[in-house]
Amino acid sequence: MNVEPKPIPAGETTRSAEERIAARDWPALATELDDYGCAIIDSLLTPEECAEIAALYPHEEHFRSHIHMARHGFGKGEYRYFRYPLPDLIVGLRTALYPRLAPIANAWNERMGVDARYPQSHADFLKLCHEAGQTRPTPLLLQYVPGDFNCLHQDLYGDLAFPLQVAVLLSEPGRDFTGGEFVLTEQRPRMQSRAEVVPLRQGDAVAFAVHNRPVNGSRGVYRVNLRHGVSRLRSGRRHTLGIIFHDAK
Template sequence: MTTAVETPATFEDRVAATDWAAVKQETDAHGCAPTGPLLTPDECREITAMYEDDQRFRATVDMARHRFGSGEYRYFRYPFPEPLQWLREALYPRLLPIARDWAARLTRPAPWPDTLAEWLDQCHEAGQTRPTGILLRYREDDWNALHRDLYGDLVFPLQVVIGLDVPGADYEGGEFLLVEQRPRAQSRGTSRTLRQGHGLVFTTRDRPVRSARGWSAAPVRHGVSAVRSGLRHTLGLVFHDAA
């Protein structure tokens, strides 16, 4: 039986097993990149089942009501369930070099310290105290409008979404969408199908792209295409808290 001490190391090992050099290369080129498996099928089902437990969440958002699309999502409250907390802590230092490299290319400040705990302390000191872990649920014909998850002045430039259901079996459609507004050019779209238990790293706000004058920031928004049938759940890991 796995002990409480060994379990976090298991999540760290899963995160470490991803080819992070390849993630950096693909994120640099396209604004998003898949990871290896981060959750087992059983863990995916356990997290999905949390959706009905009101005590775990601080807020529920009806997307149609706010004209965000159609569907529903819920923000976890602190403390997070252990898999979410461990994954965020293990993913943050892997994403940090990409974040700092992008900031250097765009000649922006890079305020992110070496650990997630230190970064969240900075968020809280700035008044961003509300947790931003998200569990999303889409039924048939639901979709998510293109948007960016900023929440305040302090922003970590990358986030991760994890598929919790099996595409093609539990649901059809519902592709993850990324649309990039390129400098003095037409927008470019990317779509991804989320494998169960696998993550997708993607840019929160913008990313550096080469231009005639060096590097420019290309604004990026993300969303979800319409679910044609079935039920689709995803877990969103954002690395800054909300004001």
């Protein structure tokens, strides 16, 4: 029997998200993203917050669509896209993370010779998305059970795509599930692909490149193409919150 979860607290949520995110060492996180295409933000959510978000999964009123990966060749598992209005905690995280990531995204585009620049506030960026016809919210909640996995992919959803996104692990490895590692791969020109397995605990987040990132080479800056996925779950149940900053068509 599904039990209705407690509502995620409102009011102080956005300020709390801003405060906890502002306290992080963002120069160090930016260096990690520059060097490896991903960076761990440890203990971004409390265990209680993780449980509150994961408990939303069975309640369809919070979501606009329900995707079974196997039907689309995405892997095996399922996820749900949140509908607007988003839960307050997710709004707070999306709003507070974006201005920390926007300068990194702009620096990457400058290095890669990409003209696009991103405004400092997430509200201004969403306005651009909506003017481009991208109006559907993209934050999502993923659920895996034994045997499930997520194929390597990119979350683009439209012509206007913010080049960084964040995933938060809501379950505790070893206690709630085994297997199910977050995997990131880089396809490098004229070289073998590089894989990165990102170790996360409950409440940890990983910020990572959606599509391309710049890399310094012997002949200047070149682009690498990134994809991300999740390895096969061995046992238990795994929930993940995906925070994507652009909306979808």
